Amino acid sequence: MSETPLLSLRGLRKSFATQDALNGLDLDVYKGEFLTLLGPSGCGKTTTLRIIAGLETPTAGEVYLEGQNITSLPPEKRAVNTVFQNYALFPHMTVASNIGYGLCMRKVPKEEVKERVENMLHLVQLEGYGKRMPSQLSGGQRQRVAIARSAVLEPKLLLLDEPLGALDLQLRRQMQAELKKMQQQLGITFIYITHDQEEALNMSDRIALMRSGRFVQLDTPHNLYEHPATAFAATFIGETNLLEGRVTGIKGDDVMLDLDGISVPARTQDWVVPGQKLCLCVRAERLHYARKVPDSTCLQGTFIGSHYAGSDRTATIELRNGQTLLSRHTTEQEESVQPGETVCVWWDMETASLVRDDREGV
Amino acid sequence: MQSEKNRTQLAALPMSLWALLFVGMSLLYIIGLSLLSRGEGFTSQGPLSLDNYARLGSPVYVKSLLLSMRLAGLTTLICLFMGYPFAYFIAKTRPRVRTWLLILLIAPFWTNALIRIYGWKILFYANGPLNTLLMRLGLIQRPLKLLYTEMSVLVGMVYAMIPFFVLPVYSSVERIDWTMVEASRDLGASPLKAFLTVTVPMTAPGMVAGLVLTFIPSIGLFFISDLLGGSNTMLWGNLIHNELLKSHDMPFAATLSVVLLLLTGLIILLYRRMGGKAENMFF
Numbered sequence: 001m002s003e004t005p006l007l008s009l010r011g012l013r014k015s016f017a018t019q020d021a022l023n024g025l026d027l028d029v030y031k032g033e034f035l036t037l038l039g040p041s042g043c044g045k046t047t048t049l050r051i052i053a054g055l056e057t058p059t060a061g062e063v064y065l066e067g068q069n070i071t072s073l074p075p076e077k078r079a080v081n082t083v084f085q086n087y088a089l090f091p092h093m094t095v096a097s098n099i100g101y102g103l104c105m106r107k108v109p110k111e112e113v114k115e116r117v118e119n120m121l122h123l124v125q126l127e128g129y130g131k132r133m134p135s136q137l138s139g140g141q142r143q144r145v146a147i148a149r150s151a152v153l154e155p156k157l158l159l160l161d162e163p164l165g166a167l168d169l170q171l172r173r174q175m176q177a178e179l180k181k182m183q184q185q186l187g188i189t190f191i192y193i194t195h196d197q198e199e200a201l202n203m204s205d206r207i208a209l210m211r212s213g214r215f216v217q218l219d220t221p222h223n224l225y226e227h228p229a230t231a232f233a234a235t236f237i238g239e240t241n242l243l244e245g246r247v248t249g250i251k252g253d254d255v256m257l258d259l260d261g262i263s264v265p266a267r268t269q270d271w272v273v274p275g276q277k278l279c280l281c282v283r284a285e286r287l288h289y290a291r292k293v294p295d296s297t298c299l300q301g302t303f304i305g306s307h308y309a310g311s312d313r314t315a316t317i318e319l320r321n322g323q324t325l326l327s328r329h330t331t332e333q334e335e336s337v338q339p340g341e342t343v344c345v346w347w348d349m350e351t352a353s354l355v356r357d358d359r360e361g362v
Numbered sequence: 363m364q365s366e367k368n369r370t371q372l373a374a375l376p377m378s379l380w381a382l383l384f385v386g387m388s389l390l391y392i393i394g395l396s397l398l399s400r401g402e403g404f405t406s407q408g409p410l411s412l413d414n415y416a417r418l419g420s421p422v423y424v425k426s427l428l429l430s431m432r433l434a435g436l437t438t439l440i441c442l443f444m445g446y447p448f449a450y451f452i453a454k455t456r457p458r459v460r461t462w463l464l465i466l467l468i469a470p471f472w473t474n475a476l477i478r479i480y481g482w483k484i485l486f487y488a489n490g491p492l493n494t495l496l497m498r499l500g501l502i503q504r505p506l507k508l509l510y511t512e513m514s515v516l517v518g519m520v521y522a523m524i525p526f527f528v529l530p531v532y533s534s535v536e537r538i539d540w541t542m543v544e545a546s547r548d549l550g551a552s553p554l555k556a557f558l559t560v561t562v563p564m565t566a567p568g569m570v571a572g573l574v575l576t577f578i579p580s581i582g583l584f585f586i587s588d589l590l591g592g593s594n595t596m597l598w599g600n601l602i603h604n605e606l607l608k609s610h611d612m613p614f615a616a617t618l619s620v621v622l623l624l625l626t627g628l629i630i631l632l633y634r635r636m637g638g639k640a641e642n643m644f645f
Contacts, residue, residue, distance in 0.1 A: 055544050075547040088545035092563045101559075102549035149549065 004067050006031045006189050007052065007157055012061035014047050014213075021047045023213040025061070029157070029191060034183055036192045038200040039210035040236070045193045046085075048210075049159045052191065053082045065156065076105070081150035083160040087142050089134040095145050096121070096130035102153045120148040123182070140171050147179070151186055158183075160192045164199065176202055197237045201225065209233050216358075226351075230358040231279045239284035239314070241325045244357065247276045255354070260321040262299055269354050279357045284328040286351040289317055289343045298344040301325065303337045317345055389623075395616035406613045414617035423601070427621075430598040433512070433587075434580035437519040441527040441576045444520070446569070449531035453538075464532075467525050479518055479589050486514050486590065510592035518586040523579065527572035534568025535561075574633050578626045598622055 005028035012025040022044045029035050037045040050056040052063060054075035062071045070078055081102070089098050096117050103113045121127050124144040134142055143163060150158055163179070164172045180203050183190050194200050200207050201221040209216045209224065209232075217229040228234035231242055245257040245264070255268040257280060266280055289303070299319060306315035308331070315327045315337075325345060337343060396414055401407040417423070452463045470478060485492050486508040493505040508514055542564065546556040562569075584599030591597075598618065605615035 053548055055548070074553075075544070076550045076552055080548075082545070082548045084541050084545055086539075086541060088539070088541040090542060090546070090560060090563075092566075101546070101551075105546075105550035105555060153549065 003030065005029055005064075006033075006066060007191075008062075008064040008067075009048075009052075010062045010064070012048070012051060012063070013059045014044075014051065014056065015059045021213055022051075022058070025213075025215060027208065027215070027218070029189060031189055032187060034180070034190045034192065034203060034205045036194060036200040036204040036207045037210055038194060038197065038207050038236075039216075041195060043210040044213040045195075045210055046161055047213075049082070049161055049191065049193055052157070053080055053159055054078050055082075079156040081153055081155040081158055083146050083150050083158065083163045085161045085163070085165060087134075087146040089142055089145055089149070091134055093134075094130060095126065095132050095134065095137070098134065098145055099130075099149045099152055101149065106153070116152055120152045123151075123185070124148045139167055140175065143167065143175065147182070151182070151188065154186075155188060157189045157191065160190060162193050162195070164194075172199075179203065201237070209236060211236075225283075227353050228281055228355055230356045231281070232358050234279070234281040234353075234355050235359070239326055239328060241282045241284060241287055242355075242359075243280040243282065243323070245278065245280055247272055247274050247278065250274055259299075260319075260323075264299075265349060266352055266354055267349060271356070272354060277357065279355050280352055281355050282325075282347050282352045284314065284326040285312075287325060287327040287345060287347050288329075289315065289327050289337075289345045291337055291341060291343055298346045301343055301345050303339055303341050303343045305339045317343060319345075392616045392619055392623075395613050396620050398613045400609075400611045400613055404610055404612065414614050417614065418617070418621065422596075423618075426596045426598055426601055429596065430581050433516060433519065433595075433597065434577050436516055437523055437580045438527075438573055438577045440516070440520045441524050442569070442573065445524050445527040445572065446531055449528045449568075450535050452528070452532050453535035467528060470525070475522060476585060476589075479522070479586055482514070482518050482521065483509065483589050509590065510594050512591070512595060515587045515591040515595050515597075518590045519580055519583060522583070522586060523576040526575040526579070530568045530571040530575065531565060532568075534565040534571075538564050570633060570636060574629060578629060581625065582622055 007027070007029040009025050009027040012022055012027075014020070014022040025044075025048060037048060039045055047056060051058050054070070054073055054077075058071065062069055064070065065079065090101065093101070099120050100113045100117045103116060108116075117130065118127075121130055124147060126141060126144055126148070129137070129141065129145075134145065137145065143166075147160075147163070160179075164175050167175060176199060192200075192203065201224075204221055206218065206220055207224050208218045211232055217224060217233045219227075219229075224233065225237055228237070228240075234240045234242060243257075243259050243264075245259040247255055248258045248263070249256045250268055250272065253268055255266050255272055257264045257266055259280070264280065272278065289301075301317040301319045304316040304318050304324065306313050310331075312328050312330050315329075317325045317327060319325060327345070395406060397410045397412070398406040398408060399411070399413060452460055452467075455463070484490055487493070488505040488507070488509070490508075492508060493502075496502045497505065538561065542560050543556050546560045547553070551559060581597075582599045584597060584603045587595045587597045587600055588603070598621075602615050602618045602622070605611045605618060
């Protein structure tokens, strides 16, 4: 992408009295994108969002909107709006007044405010709710008012801080689809915060995975899942088996790993050097096991048991070195292995990726 | 269930009796008394009539009522503009500072109010500390007449009433969800606009409570105007005081009290009406 990014963060740092919240963030967000900040609580997602909104001042670094440095602009002067986690609807105003608030602050003529509020109510399927108070709405409806209140201003960038966090699972799924649809209809760039990996994978164009105030990986959902950059990225998203090992040799695209005495081949990465300690990541659904032994190179383990989860079943297998592996497969493909039996474990070399081990310390 | 309900009712009995005896009965007594006329000494006599109420039309009483309302109104207004920022500051400051400020606010109550007003009186004397200071600083040549003016009464009243305004406002500012204010800034409101359209409405219950708590007692106060205003400032409370203790006209004192009761009742009624009304602020 050669166009100028809509939003750029450069060397963003934030220190609070007792700890560092952000440790130097660089990010480019492009027009029309749906970017998700994903990470465990306390990783700095919300702080990042608040700095972009202007509600927090960074200790160092700059924020650029369409190439303009807006780091020191107050929130009301930024073409950026926020949907707050608890919605923050004004309890003393009607739904229509809430949605029209920003337009009135912008001194838009009353007639136009009325019309745009009506259009917005229609868009979020809340026609006829304009005269109600926020306290008379359900959680899902409040959520939609909060989005309408920001979207009516047609911001260049809409920031959403876990907007679906307070909803139950079913409503959440439904709202995910609605939000995505709305984003495409309005053509507004979204920066979306969640700690729900499934939500992130479903909705985003790109995901920025965060940990301790840094980006661990910034990539498409597909690449993040298929090619995690580090052990943290691999374990945070999806069910993953991490096999610790040491590089014994590199030959072309392939590398030989020593996993506790067992030699295993893998596709190399450009940062891999001989003798290095690293992890091999194999997704649970890509790990296969069978009672029969196809060839001698497979790993042997003991079948511990499996648990049923409707459409699929996850089996636990213990390797000779004591490490347990998970293997997920659909219930149709089930193999009747009894606990305690010796099984053979294998995977397709292309589906396993080498990752840096960053699980301890940061 | 039944026994629990009975027990609750039983527990409320002393309070109900207290209210009936000391509030309900005394009210009836005062209203009844206001319909009688003055007898020999500290007595009252029939027949029942509205003569006392007819006396209220005299300019003395109209003037006093207007003065009382004006001073109470001014006191309340000054409390609003001085007290709101102070309450806001207490609620927003660090917890340790906040504790100290609250203690300072309540500390004067540890001393009798009458003594504290005497303190102000000494401060305001022609040769008192305030005049001495102003003259030493060369700001004035001759002592100012501070005592026995409307101004001195007003200072005393604001001094006495301001904690009653600050405390309810403080508690409502403290309970504000500040993300609301952030949301309004985010939607394009300047700090002042955000304060006026979000902070003020959200603290309105505390503010109205504070206004009522300052205005109502201000109308009835008599010792502050007595000590700091002398005979120049005849507030409604002073009238009642004089009728009762100087003229020994209990029925007319009762009549004046009934007027005060009606006035404060009206204000409380207005307050109830205003409470929690939804409004469409913009269009």
